[in-house]
Amino acid sequence: MNITAEELALLELEENDAAAMPAPVGQQQPEDDYEVATAAPVREAAPAQPTGDIPLERFINAEQLKKDVAINMNDLDNAMMQHASLYVYYAGQTVKARRQHDRLKNAFEILEARLDKFYRDQFATEGKKVTEGAIRQALVADERWSNAQGRVIEANSIFRMCEVAEDALVQRKDMILEIARDRRKEREGQMRVLELEEQKKAVAKTLRASA
Numbered sequence: 001m002n003i004t005a006e007e008l009a010l011l012e013l014e015e016n017d018a019a020a021m022p023a024p025v026g027q028q029q030p031e032d033d034y035e036v037a038t039a040a041p042v043r044e045a046a047p048a049q050p051t052g053d054i055p056l057e058r059f060i061n062a063e064q065l066k067k068d069v070a071i072n073m074n075d076l077d078n079a080m081m082q083h084a085s086l087y088v089y090y091a092g093q094t095v096k097a098r099r100q101h102d103r104l105k106n107a108f109e110i111l112e113a114r115l116d117k118f119y120r121d122q123f124a125t126e127g128k129k130v131t132e133g134a135i136r137q138a139l140v141a142d143e144r145w146s147n148a149q150g151r152v153i154e155a156n157s158i159f160r161m162c163e164v165a166e167d168a169l170v171q172r173k174d175m176i177l178e179i180a181r182d183r184r185k186e187r188e189g190q191m192r193v194l195e196l197e198e199q200k201k202a203v204a205k206t207l208r209a210s211a
Contacts, residue, residue, distance in 0.1 A: 056100065056104075056151065056154055056155055056158060057096070057097075057100060057158075058158055059093040059094075059096055059097045059158060059161075059162055060090075060093055060097075060158075060161055060162055060165050065090075065165050065168070068086050068090075068169075069168045069169065069171075069172050071172065071175060071176060071179070073179070076176065076179060076180060076183070079176055080176055080180070083169070083172065083173055083176065086169055086172075087166070087169045087170075087173070090162070090165045090166045090168075090169050091166050091169075093162050093165070093166075094159070094162040094163055094165070094166045096162075097155075097158050097159040097161075097162040098159050098162075100155050100158070100159070101152070101155040101156050101158070101159045104148075104151050104152050104155045105152050105155075107148065108148045108149060108151075108152045111144060111145065111148050112139065112145060112148075115138075115139055115142055115144065115145055116135060116139065119135050119138040119139065120135060123135075123138075
């Protein structure tokens, strides 16, 4: 089973939390009374772990998207035939982008819960008053929290961009159909004009023959 960078960071955080946690009183064996008096009963915060080692996948190339949504007015038949495969591709990219966002959001929520517990335990050990405001401030100041949140925000932006691309393909289809309908009406109009011309010629021929 593959482990993502976010999951690895969470595992390292859990290991560091366990290492930083004071040993039970029955297991502590200081060498003398001086060590007992000077030992700080404070859990040091675990070193910040990098959460952005692996770049997020973008899925959509903006320049290519501009080319794909363009319509060649001189080759509508080809544009219509290619549209289905283009839509399937961009819809698939949207699914992938959403999965990336949901995975990072889930990892961030797990990280946030563990950091919340970490700082509550630390405040209690230090004898500080545990308030929601103080915990929130500690979370926001933690580099691991801010890095993970930033990646979730970026992943959401990528997902939204993919949704925009998919919607652009839907609008492209509607535009192709509208152009096709207009051209059909134009051809039908031209056919009616030709029919009228033929009828006029036939009437004129008939009149000349009867004269």
